[in-house]
Every structure is written in structure tokens, then in C-alpha cells.
Amino acid sequence: MSQYWTDLVHKLDPYIPGEQPQDQQYVKLNTNENPYPPSPKVTATIDNYNKDHLKLYPDPESTQLRQALAQRFGVQQDNVFVGNGSDEVLAHSFQAFFKQSKPLVFPDLSYSFYPVYCGLYEIESKTIPINEDFSININDFDIDNGGIIIPNPNAPTSMLMPLADIEQLCKNNSSVVIIDEAYIDFGGESAIPLTRKYDNLLVIQTFSKSRSLAGLRLGYAIGHKDLIEGLNRVKDSFNSYPIDSLAQTAAVSSIEDDSYFQQTCQKIVQTREQASEQLTRLGFKVLPSAANFIFACHESRSAQELYSELKKAGVLVRYFNKPRIDNYLRITIGTEQEMQKLIATLSKILQQN
Numbered sequence: 001m002s003q004y005w006t007d008l009v010h011k012l013d014p015y016i017p018g019e020q021p022q023d024q025q026y027v028k029l030n031t032n033e034n035p036y037p038p039s040p041k042v043t044a045t046i047d048n049y050n051k052d053h054l055k056l057y058p059d060p061e062s063t064q065l066r067q068a069l070a071q072r073f074g075v076q077q078d079n080v081f082v083g084n085g086s087d088e089v090l091a092h093s094f095q096a097f098f099k100q101s102k103p104l105v106f107p108d109l110s111y112s113f114y115p116v117y118c119g120l121y122e123i124e125s126k127t128i129p130i131n132e133d134f135s136i137n138i139n140d141f142d143i144d145n146g147g148i149i150i151p152n153p154n155a156p157t158s159m160l161m162p163l164a165d166i167e168q169l170c171k172n173n174s175s176v177v178i179i180d181e182a183y184i185d186f187g188g189e190s191a192i193p194l195t196r197k198y199d200n201l202l203v204i205q206t207f208s209k210s211r212s213l214a215g216l217r218l219g220y221a222i223g224h225k226d227l228i229e230g231l232n233r234v235k236d237s238f239n240s241y242p243i244d245s246l247a248q249t250a251a252v253s254s255i256e257d258d259s260y261f262q263q264t265c266q267k268i269v270q271t272r273e274q275a276s277e278q279l280t281r282l283g284f285k286v287l288p289s290a291a292n293f294i295f296a297c298h299e300s301r302s303a304q305e306l307y308s309e310l311k312k313a314g315v316l317v318r319y320f321n322k323p324r325i326d327n328y329l330r331i332t333i334g335t336e337q338e339m340q341k342l343i344a345t346l347s348k349i350l351q352q353n
């Protein structure tokens with residue numbers, strides 16, 4: 001509290017990111033980072049980067065990067081927007097499209113940054129309860145609204161919604177529909193091709209998960225050029241240079257190395273399936289995951305206790321003390337070795353009473 005704050009700042013309820021411990025070496029399975037390094041091509045590009053370029057402002061339009069993304073997704077450059085992490089792309093989207101006379105709608109269990117942006121931009125919202133089994137019933141979204149946003153796969157449940165449902169949403173609404181595909185590369189089918197058919201659909205993805213570049217901060221949106229122009233109007237009223245020149249160059253190299261990208265995604269999917277089986281054998285119910293994390297609850301031990309015990313043993317996972325999910329752990333898929341450490345530590349904890 002401070003006398004210097006505006007009323008709005010007093011009212012904010014900021015997002016709390018997962019821990020990034022600076023003190024101890026943990027097996028870190030708590031923030032859905034990729035356990036593998038970025039592509040060797042990215043490393044080479046950073047090593048060879050001409051540091052003299054740092055004295056200049058970067059290309060404000062990130063032209064080469066947008067071109068590379070456009071080519072990858074078979075769209076035009078004016079269908080692509082890039083931002084400083086998909087969180088920034090989301091924030092600009094909320095400001096550009098969702099402050100309407102009708103409420104923005106999103107699932108009651110979804111990415112916890114959405115209500116935070118609603119607070120920051122004073123956007124009215126309404127949450128739609130998802131089913132008991134955490135699946136999403138698309139017909140429940142059939143209400144008068146000023147916009148819809150859904151993560152697919154959903155976070156933190158890890159569950160995938162069929163593309164046909166997304167198409168139905170786009171068809172039945174004249175408002176903007178945003179699909180947040182932060183985790184789509186781990187087993188889902190992207191809605192990007194639908195952006196050519198539906199002017200109101202914006203698909204947002206990130207370099208943070210499947211491309212092992214969370215530290216570089218890069219996200220992007222694909223959609224009709226009028227939506228992209230709206231985002232550019234917000235961006236250029238906020239920060240003309242959100243993507244530094246090193247990040248622009250490194251990201252292009254990441255897109256160019258498709259085989260490394262495919263390989264690491266496949267490895268994570270394989271490890272996820274293995275870990276899900278092993279956790280099931282240990283008495284966990286594991287939701288069907290299409291992401292680089294799993295959401296699991298144990299038949300007899302509380303999630304909060306398991307989280308604390310794991311942390312004591314040097315394994316960090318995510319626990320949300322929130323209604324409906326306070327008995328679940330969200331576990332990021334690490335390397336095979338890291339997952340073995342998790343399973344071994346959990347087995348030990350579960351043997352103790």
C-alpha cells in the first residue's frame with residue numbers, strides 16, 4: 001500500500017510465477033520449461049552474433065522473424081505479430097480486443113494470468129465451469145460475450161480440445177476468439193490453418209516451451225491482418241522495440257532447425273507417456289496430457305504434502321492451492337533421468353507414513 005499508487009494499482013492482484021530458485025540445485029519440474037538446450041544452430045548464431053549491432057535499435061517490425069514464421073505456417077507476413085514472450089502478446093490482445101460492453105469468457109480452470117490482465121485493463125469477465133473430469137464442453141461457451149480465450153491444451157489440466165470445437169466457437173461468435181497454444185507442439189493439432197477461414201480467430205504460440213527458449217522471451221500471434229494491425233497499434237503505443245536484435249536473429253535459427261525441434265518434442269512426449277505409466281503404478285490418477293507437463297492426484301496422499309516432501313528432497317513441482325485443483329500436482333516433463341529421480345523420490349515418500 002502506498003499513497004503514491006493509483007486506485008487501479010491498489011486493486012491489482014498480480015500473477016505469481018513459479019519459483020526460479022537461485023540458491024539450490026533442484027530437479028526443476030515446476031515452470032514447464034524444456035529440459036533440453038536450444039538447437040545447436042541457435043547457440044552458433046548467438047556465438048557468432050556481431051555485438052557491434054547492439055549499439056543500434058533493433059528492427060521494430062522484426063521483419064525477418066515474422067517472415068520466417070509466416071513461411072513456416074503458410075501465411076503472409078501481415079498475419080504475424082511477435083512479442084516479448086506470449087505473455088506480452090496476450091496482454092496486448094486483451095487490451096486490443098477484449099474491453100467490450102459484454103464480458104470476456106474463459107474456463108474457470110485455465111491460465112491464471114487471464115484474470116490478472118482483466119484487472120490491469122479493467123475488462124469485465126465471466127468464467128465458465130469446466131466439467132468434473134476437466135474436459136471442456138464447448139456448448140457452455142454459447143453465451144453473449146465480448147470475446148473468448150481458451151488455452152489448448154489447457155493449463156494446468158494438460159488436456160486437449162478437438163479442433164472441431166474450436167471451429168464451432170469461431171463460427172458461432174462474432175467476437176474475437178483466442179486460442180492460447182503455448183503447449184500445442186507436444187501432441188495437439190494447431191488451429192492456425194483455421195485463421196485463414198475465420199477472421200475472428202487469433203492463435204498465440206511461444207518459443208518458451210517446445211523451442212527451449214523461455215529465457216529469450218518470444219511469443220507470436222497468427223490471425224487475420226486486421227487483428228494483427230490492432231495488435232501493432234497497441235504495441236506501438238507501448239514499446240516500439242519489444243524484441244531485441246539478438247533474440248530476433250536467434251529465433252530465426254530456431255525455426256530453421258526443424259529436425260531438432262521435432263526430435264526434442266518427440267523425446268518429451270515419450271518421456272511423458274513413460275512417466276504417466278509409472279505414476280499410475282504409484283497410485284496417481286494422471287489426466288490425459290497433450291502438453292509438456294502432467295496433472296496428477298494421488299489416491300491417498302495430499303498434493304500439498306507431496307509437494308513439500310518433494311521440495312525437501314530437491315525436486316520442485318507446482319502446487320496450486322485453489323478450489324478444485326488443490327489435490328493435484330503439476331509436473332513438468334524433464335529429461336528421462338530427471339523423471340527417474342522424481343519417480344524414485346516419490347516411491348520413497350509414499351513408503352513412509
Ligand code: PMP
Binds near residue numbers: 086207
Ligand atoms: N500461455 C500459457 C497457457 C502458459 O502456461 C504460459 C507460460 N506461463 C504462457 C502462455 C506464457 O509463456 P511465455 O510468456 O513464456 O511465452
